[in-house]
Amino acid sequence: MKKSLLICFLLVSAASLAQDKPLEPTQTEAALTVFVTDLKNKPREGEHITFTSLKTQKEYSGVTKKDGKFYILIPKGETYKVGYKAFSDTMQYAELPIPLAKDTLLSFEFQLKYDLPKTYTLDNVYFDTGKSTLRPESYKELNELAEFLLARKNMVIEIAGHTDNVGQKDANLKLSQERANAVRNYLIKKGVNPDNVVAKGYGDSQPIALNDTDGGKQKNRRTEVRIIKENQAP
Numbered sequence: 648m649k650k651s652l653l654i655c656f657l658l659v660s661a662a663s664l665a666q667d668k669p670l671e672p673t674q675t676e677a678a679l680t681v682f683v684t685d686l687k688n689k690p691r692e693g694e695h696i697t698f699t700s701l702k703t704q705k706e707y708s709g710v711t712k713k714d715g716k717f718y719i720l721i722p723k724g725e726t727y728k729v730g731y732k733a734f735s736d737t738m739q740y741a742e743l744p745i746p747l748a749k750d751t752l753l754s755f756e757f758q759l760k761y762d763l764p765k766t767y768t769l770d771n772v773y774f775d776t777g778k779s780t781l782r783p784e785s786y787k788e789l790n791e792l793a794e795f796l797l798a799r800k801n802m803v804i805e806i807a808g809h810t811d812n813v814g815q816k817d818a819n820l821k822l823s824q825e826r827a828n829a830v831r832n833y834l835i836k837k838g839v840n841p842d843n844v845v846a847k848g849y850g851d852s853q854p855i856a857l858n859d860t861d862g863g864k865q866k867n868r869r870t871e872v873r874i875i876k877e878n879q880a881p
Contacts (some may be wrong), residue, residue, distance in 0.1 A: 669718045676720040677745050677753040683715045683731070685877075687760050690715025693798035695732040696759065698743065700725045710798060723747050731759060734767045734872055735791035766807075767872045772830065779825035781833060789830065792872065793837035798846075803876035804832045805845045811864035812851040824848025830870055845875065 659869075672678040683691045692715065697708040702725050709717035721727065725749035730737045738757055769787040774780060781789075796802060808823035808830075827846035835841050856863035 655881065670720055672720070672752040674749070674752070674753055675723060677723050677755055679719050679721060680754070680756045681709060681711070681717050681719060682756065682758045683711045684758070684760050686760055688760070689809070693800075694759075695795075695798065697730045697737065698727040698729055699730065701742070702726070706864070721745065723753060729757075729759070731761065732795055733763055734795055735771075735788045736767075763874060763877070765874050769830075769870045769872060772870045774826055774829070777822070778823065779829045781829050786833075789833050790837065793834050793839055796834065796839045797837075801843075801876065802874065803843045803845070805847055805873040805875055806834075807853075807855055807871040807873055808846070808848040809867060809869050809871065811867045812849050812858045813864065816850055820848055820850035820852075822848070823850050826870065 669680075670678040681696055683694045683696065685691055690712055690713070692713050694711045694715075695708060696711070696717075697706050698719070698721055699706045705722045707719055707727075709719050711717050721796070723745050726742055726744040729740045729743050732738075733738055738761075740761070741764075743757060743852070745755070746753070769788055769792070772785045773782040774785075775782060796804070806827045808825075808827035810819040810823050812819070824846070826847070827848050831844045834844055850868040851858070851867065854863075854867045855869070856866040858864050858867060
């Protein structure tokens with residue numbers, strides 16, 4: 648996944664900070680302006696960014712507005728693992744060290760630049776054998792996907808169902824469509840706009856591995872999310 652990183656460090660006085668920043672730093676906390684764009688510098692709305700302390704494992708997070716920004720205070724003198732939400736996964740972006748700087752008020756501008764993958768496999772979505780019934784262990788990943796989509800009101804996706812080549816092609820195509828429909832219906836029940844989710848079954852027509860081993864067949868039996876339209880601020 649393509650990405651780039653821009654971090655601007657600004658040391659400012661309390662007076663200038665009060666004029667320029669929505670949040671004021673303290674003696675123990677640095678003020679961050681977090682700015683998220685795609686690789687063409689277009690602001691990304693609804694992006695969930697996390698800062699996890701490597702020392703305490705405590706997590707600080709925020710969600711970007713239409714301008715691609717949010718503001719947050721995090722403790723000084725620690726290094727943070729920065730991540731962002733991509734469908735149902737949290738992707739690791741970079742590590743951000745915040746100096747202790749005991750006698751200085753700190754303000755940081757932190758910019759993340761990335762594009763989401765156009766196709767994403769839902770690794771933890773399972774169905775009963777030969778059926779389109781979702782198994783309960785699928786709910787966690789689908790709930791996270793629904794939450795991701797609800798934060799991006801304009802994003803349109805396709806749920807793509809795939810099978811291996813065991814059995815008749817027509818039966819595989821029908822099963823893959825029914826499974827894609829089941830995922831779509833689950834997301835709609837969680838509040839996702841029906842107009843934003845398309846279900847499409849492909850049967851065994853788009854393998855990603857050879858079907859001559861059990862491992863290959865397992866890889867080909869999959870459910871994918873494909874982005875049709877992004878949800879970026881104008």
